[in-house]
Amino acid sequence: MGVNPESNSSGKKNFACDAMLGRLARWLRLLGYDTFYSSKVKDDELLDICLRKNFILLTRDLEVFKRAVSYSLNVKLLRENSFTEQFAEIVGDFGLDLKITPDGSRCPACNGLIRGVKKEEIRNKVPVNTLNSYDSFWICSNCNQVYWMGRMWRSMIQIVEKIKNRR
Ligand SMILES: [Zn+2]
Incomplete structure (x- = not known):
């Protein structure tokens, strides 16, 4: 769902957001990053997608974070409640390109x-x-x-x- 076959062709990072991070997923997509998001995705499914596709997992769920770490996934636990702070943290951590052009x-x-x-x-x-x-x-x-x-x-x-x- 929402995973595009053209992934990786841009050489940009690919992300997967947990079901609580819909707004963040929309913004990453607007910035041009291939981003998996589904409001209905189950934890197992999300972890499986990240494992198979080598996506960076963004989550607010401590349990999901711990499991991702145990699978050696590239994962980021978002502790900030404010959307701007979450976004700023990801921009900084992953060195996102902030050029916004549709x-x-x-x-x-x-x-x-x-x-x-x-x-x-x-x-x-x-x-x-x-x-x-x-x-x-x-x-x-x-x-x-x-x-x-x-x-x-x-x-x-x-x-x-x-x-x-x-x-
Ligand atoms: Zn569309």
């Missing part, structure tokens, strides 16, 4: 690759006022969701700038 992003919903599209192609897929307010649009090659630099991207850029300024 052209390098993955679909936050399904982890598919997204590509730029002309307005004409998505004319009937987005509300008229959105179509009139933005010039650039992207579409997921997997689930066909259309994206633009709306609220989600803007809030991410703000937090990324905050994190950069701390360094």
Whole structure:
């Protein structure tokens, strides 16, 4: 679920997030990192995926963390409650590339690759006022969701700038 066959082709790190880390998974995908996430995944399944695919596991669950360590997985236990702090910790620990450009992003919903599209192609897929307010649009090659630099991207850029300024 959500694991893309094009994994590894980018040479970027791949992540798997536990079921409590949906927002983090969406942001990692927006940053272009191949990220497994499912709200329904069982612990065993998650650990198995990480073992088979060599994904970095991010978890808030101490038991899952301990098991991952016993399997010698690359795992990070997130102790911070604030999302910004969790995100900053991962950015620092894994040296994440904070360039935000939708052209390098993955679909936050399904982890598919997204590509730029002309307005004409998505004319009937987005509300008229959105179509009139933005010039650039992207579409997921997997689930066909259309994206633009709306609220989600803007809030991410703000937090990324905050994190950069701390360094
Ligand atoms: Zn998608």
